[in-house]
Amino acid sequence: MTRTSETPVAEAPPTVFTVMRRPRWVWSLVLALVVAGIFAALGQWQLSRAVTSNGPNPNATTEIAKPLEQAATANAAVFEAQDGQMVTATGTLVAPDFTIVSDRLNGGTLGYWVVGRFDLAEAQAGGTSTSVAVALGWSADRSQAEAAARQLNQTAVFPTEQILGRYVGSDGPEIKDSEGKPASERVMSTMSIASLINEWTDFPDTATVYGGYVVASTPTAGLAAIDSPIPQRTTELNWLNIFYAVEWVIFAGFAIFFWYRLVRDAWERETEEAEVESTHAT
Numbered sequence: 001m002t003r004t005s006e007t008p009v010a011e012a013p014p015t016v017f018t019v020m021r022r023p024r025w026v027w028s029l030v031l032a033l034v035v036a037g038i039f040a041a042l043g044q045w046q047l048s049r050a051v052t053s054n055g056p057n058p059n060a061t062t063e064i065a066k067p068l069e070q071a072a073t074a075n076a077a078v079f080e081a082q083d084g085q086m087v088t089a090t091g092t093l094v095a096p097d098f099t100i101v102s103d104r105l106n107g108g109t110l111g112y113w114v115v116g117r118f119d120l121a122e123a124q125a126g127g128t129s130t131s132v133a134v135a136l137g138w139s140a141d142r143s144q145a146e147a148a149a150r151q152l153n154q155t156a157v158f159p160t161e162q163i164l165g166r167y168v169g170s171d172g173p174e175i176k177d178s179e180g181k182p183a184s185e186r187v188m189s190t191m192s193i194a195s196l197i198n199e200w201t202d203f204p205d206t207a208t209v210y211g212g213y214v215v216a217s218t219p220t221a222g223l224a225a226i227d228s229p230i231p232q233r234t235t236e237l238n239w240l241n242i243f244y245a246v247e248w249v250i251f252a253g254f255a256i257f258f259w260y261r262l263v264r265d266a267w268e269r270e271t272e273e274a275e276v277e278s279t280h281a282t
Contacts, residue, residue: 004183013274019267025259032259036252043248048172050241062166062230069122071167074130074208078169087214089132090162091120096153097200098136100145101188106138107225113221114146115191116152117200118214119234121160129207133196134163137223148222165214166228168196203224
């Protein structure tokens with residue numbers, strides 16, 4: 001067939017880029033970017049929850065001392081937010097409930113703690129009994145630690161005093177290697193509140209006790225101060241949250257891909273129509 005001057009000339013099919021620049025698809029792209037941005041933000045949120053840094057926080061409030069009764073609750077477990085909190089407590093030490101705990105590191109050196117029972121004055125004023133275990137000092141020498149505990153146990157009456165220290169969660173119980181010995185010569189290898197309660201004399205059944213113990217900042221006479229730095233915590237990963245974050249990233253990418261696929265379909269459709277018109281025109 002010979003083309004005549006009356007034969008219409010088919011228009012060239014548009015390019016994909018030409019289709020993309022049409023207002024309809026420009027606004028569709030804006031919408032897709034908004035949706036992708038929302039998905040990306042959700043992914044970022046999930047990722048921030050997946051990584052839990054438990055290292056020392058320079059803005060931590062653990063170093064601001066609080067009254068013990070405000071920082072923790074008696075007869076309750078020690079929660080992570082409470083562990084390592086500096087506290088103050090007013091009361092009296094109780095003899096003959098002083099003993100020693102072995103395998104205690106102080107500046108990298110193994111030694112012994114002297115620990116005891118501290119009855120809170122506020123509870124005594126209210127006619128009740130509430131106690132907290134307290135670590136009073138450290139020694140590298142067992143005989144020195146035993147001598148300090150023995151001297152404390154021989155003290156008839158302790159004055160009311162305020163102690164300052166770090167509140168720490170209890171260790172698990174263990175079996176002692178010195179059953180039947182005086183309290184000052186008994187040795188525990190863990191700072192277990194449950195084990196200490198069993199050793200305390202004249203401890204009322206109705207009394208309450210804190211689930212953690214206080215590491216005193218000021219040591220008792222003849223002992224060194226216990227090294228009690230800001231708690232070091234590890235970094236934990238929540239793999240489920242990481243999986244969700246990856247899903248949101250995939251959704252964000254799919255929103256852009258979906259827009260491109262719609263533009264591509266429109267371009268292919270127009271190209272096919274242009275080819276049909278071109279065929280009819282020849």
